[in-house]
Amino acid sequence: MPGHHIDFGHYGATGQRSSLAAAEVLDGLAGGIxxxxxTHRGLAARLRYMTxxxxxxxxxxxxxxxPAPATLRKWLDGSQTPREDNLTLIEETYRRMRRHNVARYLLQRLNANGGTLIEIHPAEDGNVAQEHRRRDKSVRKVKIxxxxxxxxxxSDGGWEKGSERLLDxxxxxxxRDAIGSDWGAYEYTRSLGFAA
Incomplete structure (x- = not known):
């Protein structure tokens, strides 16, 4: 039975957890800088957004x-560049703030008209021996x-830190509700898109 305990890729299939692919699509829908x-432009825009x-x-x-006010001013005017670890923290913090700020809008958009149609492709199993391939591997269009x-x-963002259980x-x-008993064929995907 498919689930969180399976050893994906054991026989050579490739793909990504479909929940993480969905998070990437949501990030794209959220937009942003x-x-x-x-770059100075990207850094300054993020800092202005966050302050x-x-x-x-x-x-x-x-x-x-x-950062100290003087350091923040230097980052904004470009006279000082943050260390690499600070750049990473700035990007992560900006992404989490952006997700939090657009979550309500995205929720309205995705729930409108009874939900949103998604197209999901099963994981790639071209390298899997025939006897271990799934038989139920068609592209599916379903409404969430x-x-x-x-x-x-x-919007919680835990999935970026390896704690994707809530999202997953x-x-x-x-x-499972949209596909039924065949949902396990789509726990991992090679491609996912939303009609949103």
């Missing part, structure tokens, strides 16, 4: 990013009707 954090209100500044500090738990798991459980529950 496209210039890399390693625009007292609430945003508190969130930034709670994430462990609390409730995105509340999925968006909550995505929510995704699998909805996938």
């Amino acid at each position: 496209t210039s890399p954090v390693t 625009r209100s007292k609430h945003a500044q508190r969130t930034m500090a709670n994430e462990g990013l609390n 009707r409730s995105w509340d738990a999925i968006v909550a798991g995505w 459980d929510a995704w699998i529950d909805e996938l």
Whole structure:
């Protein structure tokens, strides 16, 4: 039986957990600053976003990013570049803040009209011996009707730190409801898209 305990790839199949692929699609739908954090433009835009209100500044500090005012000014005017670990923290903090800020909008968009249609491709099994290949591996188009738990798991951001259980459980529950007993063929995917 498929589930969180399977040894994916044991026989040579390749793919990604479909819940993590869904998180990447949601990140794309969330939009945001496209210039890399390693450029002055990208760095300054992220810092302005994260310092625009007292609430945003508190969130930034709670994430462990609390530069001195003089350092922040230097980062903003480009006279000083943050260390690599700070650049990583700036990017991660910005992404989490962005997800939190757009989650409600995305939820309305995805739940509208009774849910959102997704197209999901099963994992690639071209390198798997014939006797170990899945027989139920067609591309499926299904409607996910409730995105509340999925968006909550995505906006939490734990999946980026290897703690994807909340997102994964929510995704699998909805996938099971949409596909039925065949959901295990889509626990891992080579491609996933939303009609949103």
